[in-house]
Structures are given as C-alpha cells and as structure tokens.
Amino acid sequence: MGADPVVEHNRRMWDRLARAGIPYTRPQGSPPRSRAALRRFLDPESRLKGVRIAGARVLALAAGGGWDPVVFAMLSAETTLLDLSRRQLDTVRDLARRRRVGLRILQGNxxxxxxxxxxxxxxxxxxxxxxxxxxxxxxxxxVGRVLAPGGTYVTSTMHPTTLRLYGTYRDGGWRPRTSYFDDGPIPHRDRRDATWEFDRIRVVAPTIEYGHRIETLVNGIAAAGMWVDGLWEHSPAPPDPSAEPGSDDHLESVFPAFLEIRARKPAGAPGAHKHPE
Ligand SMILES: C[S@@+](CC[C@H](N)C(=O)[O-])C[C@H]1O[C@@H](n2cnc3c(N)ncnc32)[C@H](O)[C@@H]1O
Structure with missing residues (x-):
C-alpha cells in the first residue's frame, strides 16, 4: 500500500475521519430483524433484485465503517470485507460481534x-x-477477474460532473474546478475546502479524489468482461427550490450527486476482452 502515494494518503485521511467519527465512518440506522426488511435496508433501490444472497460469496469492497458487510453476513452470505482503513475495519468488526455474525475482514487496496x-x-x-x-x-x-461468471457487480461513486462543481458558484453560475476531460485529482482551493463538517464535528482531511468520467467507467467495465445492465444518476434528496444558491443542496438539486452502475459477468464468460477503441 505504501508504494501508492494516493492510496497511502487516503488511508491516513480515512483513519483520521473515522477517529473524528464523521457520519460517513459511522453505521447509519439499525438493521431490522426480518430477512425481507434486512434486504431493503441493505439495498433500498433493489439493485440486487433477483440475485440470491444466502450462500453467495460476497466481496464488500471498501465497505468499512458501515452496516453493509454485516447485513450481507446476516443474510447468510459468505462475506469478505476489504477496506484500506484499519479504523473503518474495526468499526465493522464491532458491529459483526454485536450481531453475532462471522465475516472475513481484510485490510487492503x-x-x-x-x-x-x-x-x-x-x-x-x-x-x-x-x-x-x-x-x-x-x-x-x-473486479472483473474476481467475479464469477453469472456474478453481479454494483458500484456507486461521486458524479464526475457534480464533483467538479462543489463550492464553485460565483455571480449566478457554476464554474468547474477542472475540465471534465482532466483526469487528474480534483483540486482543493483552500483549507476550508478540505474540511469535513457535520453538526459540531469539523475535521481537516484533504482526501485526494478523482471524478472518473462515465465513459471511463462504462468502457472499463466492458474491458473487464462485464456488461452494464443499469446506470442511475441521483441525489440524496429531492430537488429543493428553496435551497440557498451556491449551496451543496442547490447543486444537488440541479445535478446528480451520485452515479451508480450495475454490471453482470455473463455466465460462461470467455474472460476479459479488449477495450473499445
Ligand atoms: C465514503 S467511505 C464508504 C464506506 C462504505 N462503502 C459505505 O458506503 O458505507 C469510503 C471508504 O473507502 C475506503 N477506501 C478509500 N480508498 C480505498 C482503497 N484504495 N482501497 C480500499 N478501500 C479504500 C475508505 O477507507 C473508506 O472506508
């Protein structure tokens, strides 16, 4: 991990954020008891509709700090969690102990x-x-290599357009921090910009972040021998006409905060194929 400076930096930042206890590093809510309700808790938009979880071999990738890996285990999946941050892993270890489920917990990139x-x-x-x-x-x-034929991959990330726009509203318009075609990290402008704030918690943690373009993700999935069979762009809340101009709520009313993609590896897949030109 140490050989990759971006990963090493972000590992330190996630340990710092977890130590401060910001919400992204804390389990949200409490899993219900019934299996149907547990599935909705894990997957409210039914991205895994029709996919058997009981007995499935699940890799919860970078899923430290939250309930997801524990809920997979509660649904009888053979669950492996891999995350970079030891503190994020410790949180899941505690949750698993409390819910009396077993899972494999690994630190990695x-x-x-x-x-x-x-x-x-x-x-x-x-x-x-x-x-x-x-x-x-x-x-x-x-992911394409470790996924079994017939398997399902679900990923979500920050929307590449919106990520370039946070905090950039000036004189009635949004001014992207970088071009959509710039694959470098999204620049932080100042210390305030690198400060994560939730209620009374404030922590300076300038994580290094990349707004991967939609074509990079979709073509990357194809090149890894999987097929995209769903793509969603959404914000955490419905549009709010009263949001203060320039605020994150305003931005997320006019552009999607998140991009989510589901892909399948065809049963009997012949392995990865070439990237489209
Ligand atoms: C926003 S949190 C999301 C946690 C979880 N997936 C969830 O949705 O509740 C991001 C997580 O990614 C992990 N992470 C960041 N870079 C990583 C990497 N290169 N490899 C593995 N995990 C990474 C962090 O440690 C952190 O736990």
Whole structure:
C-alpha cells in the first residue's frame, strides 16, 4: 500500500475521519430483524433484485465503517470485507460481534485484489469509494477477474460532473474546478475546502479524489468482461427550490450527486476482452 502515494494518503485521511467519527465512518440506522426488511435496508433501490444472497460469496469492497458487510453476513452470505482503513475495519468488526455474525475482514487496496483467486465472488458490492483511486480501470479489471461468471457487480461513486462543481458558484453560475476531460485529482482551493463538517464535528482531511468520467467507467467495465445492465444518476434528496444558491443542496438539486452502475459477468464468460477503441 505504501508504494501508492494516493492510496497511502487516503488511508491516513480515512483513519483520521473515522477517529473524528464523521457520519460517513459511522453505521447509519439499525438493521431490522426480518430477512425481507434486512434486504431493503441493505439495498433500498433493489439493485440486487433477483440475485440470491444466502450462500453467495460476497466481496464488500471498501465497505468499512458501515452496516453493509454485516447485513450481507446476516443474510447468510459468505462475506469478505476489504477496506484500506484499519479504523473503518474495526468499526465493522464491532458491529459483526454485536450481531453475532462471522465475516472475513481484510485490510487492503482495491487496486490490488491479487490475494483473491479468479472468479472467487458471486457479488461485488462497492459503494462510494472509486473516487479515492486514480486508476478506476485497474480496479474494474480486478473486479472483473474476481467475479464469477453469472456474478453481479454494483458500484456507486461521486458524479464526475457534480464533483467538479462543489463550492464553485460565483455571480449566478457554476464554474468547474477542472475540465471534465482532466483526469487528474480534483483540486482543493483552500483549507476550508478540505474540511469535513457535520453538526459540531469539523475535521481537516484533504482526501485526494478523482471524478472518473462515465465513459471511463462504462468502457472499463466492458474491458473487464462485464456488461452494464443499469446506470442511475441521483441525489440524496429531492430537488429543493428553496435551497440557498451556491449551496451543496442547490447543486444537488440541479445535478446528480451520485452515479451508480450495475454490471453482470455473463455466465460462461470467455474472460476479459479488449477495450473499445
Ligand atoms: C465514503 S467511505 C464508504 C464506506 C462504505 N462503502 C459505505 O458506503 O458505507 C469510503 C471508504 O473507502 C475506503 N477506501 C478509500 N480508498 C480505498 C482503497 N484504495 N482501497 C480500499 N478501500 C479504500 C475508505 O477507507 C473508506 O472506508
């Protein structure tokens, strides 16, 4: 991990954020008891509709700090969690203990899944973290390799357009921090910009983030031998006409905060094919 400066930096930042206890590093809500309600809690938009979870081999990728890996285990999946941050992993370890479920918990970098064999997982569940790596295509290649034929991959990340626009409203308009075609990290303008604030918690943690273009993700998935079968762009809340101009709520009313993609590896897949020219 130390050989990758972006990953090493973000590992330190996530440990710092987890130590401060900002909401992204804390489990939200409390899983219900019934299996049907548990499934809705895990997957409110039914991205895994029709996919058997009980007995499935699940890789919860970069899923530290929250309930998802624990809920997969509660639904009788054979669950592996891989995350970069030891503190994020510790949180899940505690939750699993409290719910008396077992899962494999590993510290690692999503860019290198070489500890796993080919086709080792039926589901790869990968929420809100591709933004923290410079090379999304490499992660997608790794996912395509470890996913079994007939398997399902669900990923979400910050929307590449919106990510370039946060905090840029001036004189009635949004001014992107970088061009959509610039694949470098999204620049922080100042210290305030690198401060995560929730209620009374404020922590300076300038995570390095990348707004991977939609074509990079879709073509990366195709090149990894998977097929996109769903793509969604959404914001956490419905549009708010009263949002203060220039605020994050305003931005997320006019552009989607998140991009979510579901892909399948065809049963009997012949392996990865070439990237489209
Ligand atoms: C926004 S949190 C999302 C956590 C979880 N997926 C969820 O939705 O509740 C981002 C997570 O990505 C992890 N992460 C960042 N870069 C990573 C990398 N290169 N490899 C593995 N995990 C990484 C962080 O440690 C953090 O736990």
């Amino acid at each position: 999503m860019k290198d899944l070489s500890r796993f064999g080919p086709e080792e997982f039926d589901i790869v569940w990968h929420a809100h973290s591709l933004v923290f790596v410079d090379d999304a295509e490499r992660v997608l290649r790794e």
